[in-house]
Amino acid sequence: MKKVVGTKVKRLDAYEKVTGKAIYGDDINLPKMLHAAVRHADIPAGKILKIDTTKAKNLKGVVSVLLHDDIPTVKKVGPIRRDHNVIVKDSVHFIGDVIAIVAAETLETARKAADLIEIEYEEEQGIFDPREALKPESKLIHPEYKSNLVVHYPLRKGNVEEAFEKAESSDDEIIFERDYKTPYQEHAAIEPEVVIAEPNHQVKGVDVYGSIQNPFTTRKVVSIFTDLKLNQVNIIGSTMGGSFGGKDDIINVMACRAVALSLATNRPVKLAYTREQAMKEGYKRHPYFLNYKLAVNKNGKIKAMKINIVADSGAYSSQSFFVTWRSVVQATGPYEIENVQTDIKAAYTNKPYTAAFRGFGSPQIIFAQESMMDELANELGLTPYEIRKINGFKQGSKTASGQALTEHKVSLMEVIDIALEKADYHNKLKEFEKYNKTSRRFKKGIGFSCSYRGSSLGAEGVDTTSAIVSVQADGSSYIMTGLNENGQGLRTTYAMVVAETLGCTMEDIQFLTSQTANIADGGPTVASRGTIAGGNAVKDACDKIKANIFSVIKETFNVTEMTELVWADNKITNPQTKQEINFADAVQMTLNEGINTSAYGWWKSPDVSWDKETGQGNAYFTYVYGCQVAETQVDTSTGKIDMLNMVAAHDLGRVINRTGAEGQVYGGVAQGIGYGLLENYSVQNGIVKSENFDEYLLPTIKDIPNIDAILVENPDKYGPYGAKSLGEPTLELGAAAINNSVKFALKKKYNANPLTLERVFLGKDLVKKVRQSEVVSKERCEVPNINSKSNSETVPEKTTDRVSDINITVAKTLKEALEIMSNKKHWIISGGTDVIVQLRKEKYHKELLDISQIKELKITNEIDGNIVIGSACTFSSLIDNELIQKHYPLFIDGISLIGSTQIRSRATIGGNLVNAAPCADSVPSLFVYDASVKIESTEGSKIVKLSDFILGSYKNILGENEILTQIIIPIPKDKKYYRYFFKLGRRNALNITRMSIATMMSFDDNNKIDEVYIMPGSVFAKFQRLTNLEEFLVGKEFTTDLIEKVIALLDEKLESEIGGRWSSPYKIPVFKNMLRDALLTILEEK
Amino acid sequence: MNKITININGEERTLEVKSNLRLLDLIREDLALTGTKEGCGVGECGACTVIMNGEAVNSCLVMATQADGATIETVENLEKSAPELQESFVEHGAIQCGFCTPGMLMSAKALLDKVPNPSDMQIKTALEGNMCRCTGYIPIMKSVKEASKKIKK
Ligand code: FES
């Protein structure tokens, strides 16, 4: 008999996704559809004095412009507290507030109209720290609520004060206190938000499509907003390009806007966000400030825990009520403590608001509490394992909210033991300890973290869901559910439950995308409840159908109990008599009897309870347990962390789809690595600095190590086939495990994530003071590139980044190009990888000249002892070029690390040099090889040294009518050169170069230094070889002593040239380390 | 307006394109091939990856005009040109939400066309410009590796 549950199954929606046939929101185009744009606020806090839409309305193609007062119905929405204006009236609460919405015949027209709306503000000082917001004297962000406090959850168990007093007077106990801080995190689903609204005349209402995580929530919000009845609003979710909790509230307000425009114009309207808009307006994970104070017995038993947490709710309350509630339940971690006092408060600020994100209030507390457990162990002379063994939950333990864990298997120590064994943790501790003693530059670490987590919604609210299973006469069936496929694989899981329960095959099951109009409200797809809630509802429907079929076939089989028959492999069998009936025949028999083979499934969670005053109660009906182990390697020269391995062991009750479950683990772990190491969504004084993925760094494929996913099964009595939940626990543990691992490697502790270069190296982050709008180059460095030329007419700022007002002329020959340049000023576009990014921000009309198709500029040749490279040669072509490989390995080292493969296939060497970004990766090695460039115009040509061509950051000597046509590099002498190139970036691919070093050396017959080249990248304001260092080294014997002497020289130079810059406390010592590493590496090689 | 001729998925097309049209817009709007996705518009996510003259490129960073004379392949052509790769993605769970998938497939295809038997590092380098927020890349790595074995046979 073939079992389905627990096997590896291909996703039901896989075929459409590998062929490009799946329809995502932005792929929907309806007849007569208009395009919408929003006008975001330009300030983070203040009053709107005047809005003038005249110019916008007069723009040809604009159909509708709506302001707050144009909306006849309810204007504010919100899941609990309706404090969120869909379109703001007269005050701005954060930079992502929407002041006006526009619908037009084309997308460009809509966006241009949004630019043309003129708004006058009176800017006010915003509040950007929630702790500040809670001070009594602080200005009220939403005066109508009389306080900046959004919510406060207390939890009281035992008597904490008494326990602390006792500890203070006892020799056996200590008081231990720690502060932690966690950052915003952006969901960064690769699909940006999009909604389409269309009038539905049949119901005198609307249909809404798009990337909608929780269709029933969206329906409710739209219905409130429009005053339409629920049965007049139909939400039809499209294929979701990822959500992770992120396509809820933001989509709801976007849906309201699209609906408003659609009702106003009586046409379909699409509202699609760019990444920048999604990053700016979309909500994030809450930043937390956490204080933990413990009373601990010296043998390791925690006697009391007092926790104070302040959460940043941002401009709106949104889901803060729910997110912080989960935190208060789980804040102690999986430890049994007699006396607990927790207070968590969420407060408004003038920043992007915060709401649901996979993990939902747990990654923050786990980062704090699990980092703290390791520090506590250290303090007491215990191991991290021992401290958890002493305090960790066991069967029957009582949680902080007084819930006895008796109804499920408490598998905390089981998952810890399994994870540690797989990671070979105990041996690695010793091995790494030894390694770290001898290794100069790199240190290795291993650390772990563990958690418990309530499944589904718990006492947050009503916890129910729906499903429809309909079996057709031929035995095939379809499923619809009230929960949503967000990419996590729900459809497949549900089909497996149907296949397992009815014994039919996966191929015979179709999952139909539900609409809110054809199934009962199934609640939100959140809280990792997809499997446990939806799976139960699906199973409930199947059980009903099964009972109906059984009522007919039992006579045929001559049995009385369902359990006497086996339903599998499309057959129903009596194992005793071997009698069998095809499933399809059984269905037909049932239908012939006039009995239904379709059913509505319903699930309601077992009872839970919560006392708001004391924080006591049975918060969730069951819990899951997990443990992750992180192995890291830290480069002590720079503070850069590399992941070596991750082990993730999760008790999920029961595996339904093994492929899907493992996928959840890999994906969650990767997001945890991002949270731990890379992702810091930066907002400075209310201005969003992380506008796109070049500033907000997601882990690339090169940042993710091997991940061992271990699925531990302890079936739960409440789950379908024993399954509980998995999606969120996989994300919540990584940051803490990494922190513990780094702590082990460096013997230093860190109280905030992510572990950026500066934080690891200096113990704190450095803040740069550059306005985002000034920073436009793709190869961003610290120096802004200001390319806009002023123009006599006033052109409005671009409020949506996009390529808009340009004209491109294409030159097919160099002669043609030079002539065009001699007549009129053009921006030259070649590979486009920098120019197009800059164009998205450029507000003035630009004339472009495309030289990428000029054949003569794409040739590389050897001429008279030089290699001559055409300026339109792409980096990929140079990396593959044998001449270049042979003569300029240092150049290959540098350019191989530019951007990504896709960038290198387009970006050209000429573009890189003309752009003259201080972090341009082709430049350092070209300085070492003493390259020159050829500049041409109709008036003639000249050859200049590259060092004379680049004047400074983003500055070169190119005249308005000139084109850089060739790069000329002398072929180096035929002798042994030692080389070293190192590029420092925060991640392992698609990096902005923080600093780089290119070094090349040769030695004479007496083993003295003959030639030496030292070339820094992105260190000084102007590209320069460190000639004084080079001169110092030439002719000397190469020793470690000499290296230290030259570093001292470097120190002087750095201090005098870049000392005092915001970045110098990091850059100066790190660049010295980089030079030391360079020279020592060459010394060793020699 | 510029007139261009491109070969898209084996078909020769001549089109009038506006100057501000990106190759990505040309593919998604003018040619209605919506399999290619936009995730960032600045070359940082790879969702828009197509193969242009044999190389993986971000179609958000190529102006349509610049594609004159180019041969372009998008995900819609893979059933013809690389079914093993698609099957391998399906088989090994390389797809969750699927939004990165077309770009991933095109980067992988461009690699396998050039290097039929790539090392792990070569696969990572080929996919370094493709962000996936769902899968943690592990199944994607495996899919490309397994596909390369199958294609060789
Ligand atoms: S959309 Fe082109 S790289 Fe992201």
Ligand code: FES
């Ligand atoms: S599968 Fe969702 S982004 Fe890759």
